[in-house]
Amino acid sequence: MKLRKVTAASAAVIALALTATACGGDDGGDSNSSGSGGGKTIKIGIKYDQPGLGQKTPQGYVGFDVDVATYVAKKLGYEPDQIVWKEAKSADRETMLQRGDVDFIAATYSITPERQEKVDFAGPYLLAHQDVLIRADDSSIKSPKDLNNKKLCSVAGSTSAQNVKDKLAPEADLQTYPTYSACLSGLQNKAIDALTTDDSILAGYAAQEQFKGKFKLAGFKMTNENYGIGVKKGSELKDKINKALEEMVADKSWQKAVEKNFGPANYQYEPAPKIGEIKS
Structure with missing residues (x-):
């Protein structure tokens, strides 16, 4: 009988361990790396x-x-x-x-x-294509070469601004901001002259209700993204x-x-x- 009791207790422990393993024992933020949908998230x-x-x-x-x-x-x-x-x-x-x-x-x-x-x-x-967003009343930037000696903004980790400086406007003054929203604020208050990234991103910003009529896409289509x-x-x-x-x-x-x-x-x-x- 003692052996039987020990076995039953062991079985209970094993069952509890399996249950804990199945539950994951985490904060619910796990994911299934195979993408099969088996994970919680x-x-x-x-x-x-x-x-x-x-x-x-x-x-x-x-x-x-x-x-x-x-x-x-x-x-x-x-x-x-x-x-x-x-x-x-x-x-x-x-x-x-x-x-x-x-x-x-x-x-x-x-x-x-x-x-x-x-x-x-x-x-x-x-x-998408790389383009430039400028203020609606800016008539000084008509081609990529006009970005020379202009303050050109993009975000850290993006290749957009460097592409312009390397290939189209070597004298552009690069300004790196943490986010596109920060670049947009700089463009609005004239701390920068142009914001460059993909036209899809720029179009989204220009279309926002609070910015309608304030900015325009230059339409350069400088790269394929x-x-x-x-x-x-x-x-x-x-x-x-x-x-x-x-x-x-x-x-x-x-x-x-x-x-x-x-x-x-x-x-x-x-x-x-x-x-x-x-x-x-």
Whole structure:
């Protein structure tokens, strides 16, 4: 009988241990790295301050990148209430993926050879172009070369301003701010002369109610920016996300998301790019 009692007690201990393991014993913020939907949550990096693309508002998270990420998460087996949104600033994106802070990032993340050495990309899912936002009454900037000797703003970790200085306006005075919102404030109060980044981002800012009529896109289309979804190097999520993106285009959800988020800004967007086709 003693042996039987010990066995029963041991079984109880084992059962409790298995139960604790199944529950995870964490704060509910775990995710399934395989993207199969088996985890409680999936952590996704987005921008918090880019109107039309990724923005944190009192009503929740909105924008084209948010819609794309939500669709992809659904295809991976996660409902919207299982998504944990994380702010992915430009300078932090590779580190966030390498550390496992997020499962994937959809944050106006242009695919470049330098970034591909550090992380993998699914997509692209949007083709944007680098442009410049200036004050509506500024008639001095008519071409990229006019940015010489002008104060040109972009954010830390972005390649936009450096592209202009390296290739188009070597005498431009680069001003690096922490966010695009900070650049916009500088443009408004004339601390800077121009804000450069992707036309999709600039259009979102210019279309905001409080800024209507104050700024304008120069329309330079200086580069091609292939937006991809970043994942950790070697992650099997890449193929799964590519499949989800193809389905999003095929069932017209991509088109609906574009029209919903960019329509108010009259943004002349490109057709959905083919998966794996990077335009240089």
